[in-house]
Amino acid sequence: MPEPIKVVVTGAAGQIGYALVGSVVKGEVFGxxxxxxxxxxxxxxMMGVLEGVVMELKDCAFPLVxxxxxxxxxxxxxxxxxxxxxxxxxxxxxxxxxxxxxxxxVKIFKGQGEMIDKVAKKTVKIVVVGNPANTNALICSxxxxxxxxxxxxxxxxxxxxxxxxxxxxxxxxxxxxVSNAIIWGNxxxxxxxxxxxxxxxxxxxxxxxxxAVKDDNWLKNEFIKIVQSRGAAVIKARKLSSAMSAAxxxxxxxxxxxxxxxxxxWTSMAVISDGNKYGIPDGLxxxxxxxxxxxxxxxxxxxxxNDFSREKMDISAKELxxxxxxxxxxxxxxxxxx
Numbered sequence: 025m026p027e028p029i030k031v032v033v034t035g036a037a038g039q040i041g042y043a044l045v046g047s048v049v050k051g052e053v054f055g056x057x058x059x060x061x062x063x064x065x066x067x068x069x070m071m072g073v074l075e076g077v078v079m080e081l082k083d084c085a086f087p088l089v090x091x092x093x094x095x096x097x098x099x100x101x102x103x104x105x106x107x108x109x110x111x112x113x114x115x116x117x118x119x120x121x122x123x124x125x126x127x128x129x130v131k132i133f134k135g136q137g138e139m140i141d142k143v144a145k146k147t148v149k150i151v152v153v154g155n156p157a158n159t160n161a162l163i164c165s166x167x168x169x170x171x172x173x174x175x176x177x178x179x180x181x182x183x184x185x186x187x188x189x190x191x192x193x194x195x196x197x198x199x200x201x202v203s204n205a206i207i208w209g210n211x212x213x214x215x216x217x218x219x220x221x222x223x224x225x226x227x228x229x230x231x232x233x234x235x236a237v238k239d240d241n242w243l244k245n246e247f248i249k250i251v252q253s254r255g256a257a258v259i260k261a262r263k264l265s266s267a268m269s270a271a272x273x274x275x276x277x278x279x280x281x282x283x284x285x286x287x288x289x290w291t292s293m294a295v296i297s298d299g300n301k302y303g304i305p306d307g308l309x310x311x312x313x314x315x316x317x318x319x320x321x322x323x324x325x326x327x328x329x330n331d332f333s334r335e336k337m338d339i340s341a342k343e344l345x346x347x348x349x350x351x352x353x354x355x356x357x358x359x360x361x362x
Contacts, residue, residue, distance in 0.1 A: 025057055025059055026057065026058055026059065027059070028058075028059035028060055028061050028090045028091075029054060029058060029059075029060055029061070029106040029107065030060075030061045030063060030103075030104055030105050030106050030107075031048055031053075031054070031060050031061070031062055031063065031105075031106065031107045031108075031109070032063040032065060032101050032102060032105045032107070032108040032109065033045055033048070033062070033063065033064055033065065033109045033111060034065045034066070034101075034108070034109070034110050034111050034112035034136070034154075035065075035066060035110075035111040035112025035113065035154065036064035036065060036066050036074060036077060036094070036111070036112070037064075037066040037070040037073040037074040037077060038066070038070075038111065038112065039264065039265075039267035040111045040153065040267050040270045040271050040274070041064070041066075041077075041111050041112070041271075042077060042267075043267050043268050043270075043271035043272075044109065044111070044271035044272075044274050044275055045062065045064070045077070045081065046084070047271070047272075047275040048060065048062060048275065049062060049081065049084075049086040049088060049089050050086060050088070051088050052275060052279065053275045053278050053279045053282065054107070054278075054279075054282050055282070055283070057088075058088065059088050059089070059090050060088055060089055060090065061089075061090050061091045061093065062081070062089055062091070062092050062093070063093045063095065063100075063101050063105070064077060064078065064092065064093065064094045064095070065095055065096070065098070065101040065112065066094075066096060066112060067096055067112075068096045070096075071094070071096060074094045075094060077094070078092050078094050098135065098136060098139040099139055099142070099143055101139075102136070102139050102140050102142075102143050102144045103143045103144070104143070104144065104145055105140070105143075105144040105145060105148050106145055106147070106148060106149070107148065107149045107150075107278060107282070108140065108144070108148060108149070108150045108151070109151055109153065109274055109278065110133070110136060110150060110151065110152045110153060110154060110160070110161075110164065111153040111154055111274070112132070112154055113129045113132060113133075113153075113154025113155060113160065114128045114129055114132070114154075115265065122156065122212070123350055125155065125156065126156050126159060126347060126350055126351055126354070127350075127354050129154060129155070129156070129160055130159075130160070130163050130351045130354045130355060131354070132154070132160075133152070133154070133160040133161075133163045133164040133167075134163055134164070134166075134167045134355055135167075136164055137163065137164035137165065137166065137167030137168040138167045138168070140164070140168045140171060141167065141168035141169060141170050141171060144168075144171070146170060146171060146172070147175070148171060148175060149175055149177075149278070149281055149282070149319065150164065150171075150175060150176050150177065151177050151178065151179055151274060151277050151278055151281070152164060152176070152177070152178045152179065153178075153179045153270060153274050155211065156210075156211070156212065156347060157178040157179050157180075157211045157294065158178045158210050158211055158212075158294045158308075158309040158310070158311070158344060158347070159309065159344065159347040159348060159351050160178070161176050161177060161178035161294065161309045162176075162296075162307075162308070162309040162348060162351070163351050163352075163355065164176060165296065165309075166352075166355075167355075173296045174295070174296065174320070174321070176295075176296065176309070177277070177281070177293045177294055177295050177309075177321075178211060178293075178294035178309055178311075179211065179270070179273060179274055179277055179294070180207040180211050180215065180292045180293060180294050180311040181273040181274070181276050181277040181291065181292060181293070182211075182266065182269055182270055182273035182274075183207040183211060183215055183217060183251060183254075183292070183311075184205050184206070184207050184217075184273075184291065184292040185199075185269065185272070185273055185276070186217075186250075186251050186254045186269075187205045187207065187217040187219065187247075187251045188202040188205050188222075190247060190250055190251060191205070191219060191222070191224065191233055191236075191237070191247075192224075194237055194242075194247075195224055195226060195233075195236050195237060197224060197225065197226060201224055201225040201226070202222060202223075202224050202233070203222060203223050203224075203289055204221055204222045204223055204289060204290055204313070205217065205218075205219055205222045205233075205292070206218040206219075206221060206222070206290075206292055206312075206313045206327075207292040207311045208302075208310075208311055208312070208333075208336065208337045208340060209310060209311055209336075209337060209339075209340025209341060209343075209344065210294075210310070210311070210340045210343050210344050210347070211294065211311070212340070212343060213252045213253060214252075214339050214340040214343045215251070215252055215311065215340055216248070216333065216336035216337055216339075216340055217247070217248055217251040217252070218333060218336075219233040219234065219237075219243060219247070220232075220233075220234065220328075220330070220333065221313075221327055221328075224236045244332065248336075276291075277291075277293065280316055281293075281316055281319060281321065282319060284316045284317050284318070284319075285314075285315050285316045285317075289315075290313040290314055290315050290324045291313070291314060291316070292311050292312070292313060292314070293311065293312065293314050293321060294309050294310060294311040294312075295309065295310070295311075295312060295314060295321060295323070296308075296309055297309075297310045297312075301323045301325065302323075302327075302329060302337065303329075303334070303337075303338075304337070304341055305341060305345060307348070308341060308344045308345065308348065309344070310340075310341065310344060312324070313327070
């Protein structure tokens, strides 16, 4: 068997962490024959709960796991890490503005970035789940300058899954019959779920999603709003934020990064923009369609962008520019106070 890889899950005592670790240790993310050392990181007050999570994991007797490491110590957690799922973050509370959430979480991801830079493997692959995910990933990357920026990403796979599910329901097919949905931009209410390039297998025939749906007005209006606001709808119904679906999407994201995408298919990931793709400014952590091979993502090129898409994509880019500037101001203010 191959050498074990070290996989870090932050916020591991929380709902998303609890929901995703089972997939990791069963071999559904990194491979059915890949042993793992599972690191479960959380804050000190959650160590008792984390102990219970480890007890349950041990009781499951997963044969791929070589060691469980529950800890509140960044250095112990990120030392020689191969893959990191950064789930833990301060949740948005009632009455809290998005910028307030950003200010609180920027400090967390700055600290984690600094430690990842210091002790993790330079090949480490990182997906940020904690919100605001795109900008948290950008800050984490900024403070880990020795790690390639291409090794950082933020989760928009959940939004892609939500989009595919809506199309499948609308057309009356399995979600597996819908391919190549795209999420452009920020994991926020400005994201742009784009189905213009997506396809669906309907009655044995492969066709474009617009052709199958036969309702451009729905695709350009209600569909987009449903996907953009799905997280809020889950909270309203469940009284808790998405956990099971976020965990599944995180595992899908990392599995595709590790194993690669199928030929002719792409997936949505928030990755660093170099300023040369689809008119998105340099240095933003922006969701693009990507193809993945040998653990390396490449933005899918050559997709036609019409005026409607251009407007939606630019709105999300503008929000990310503002988030980036706000986050950097928080970091710089913290440096001055030191």
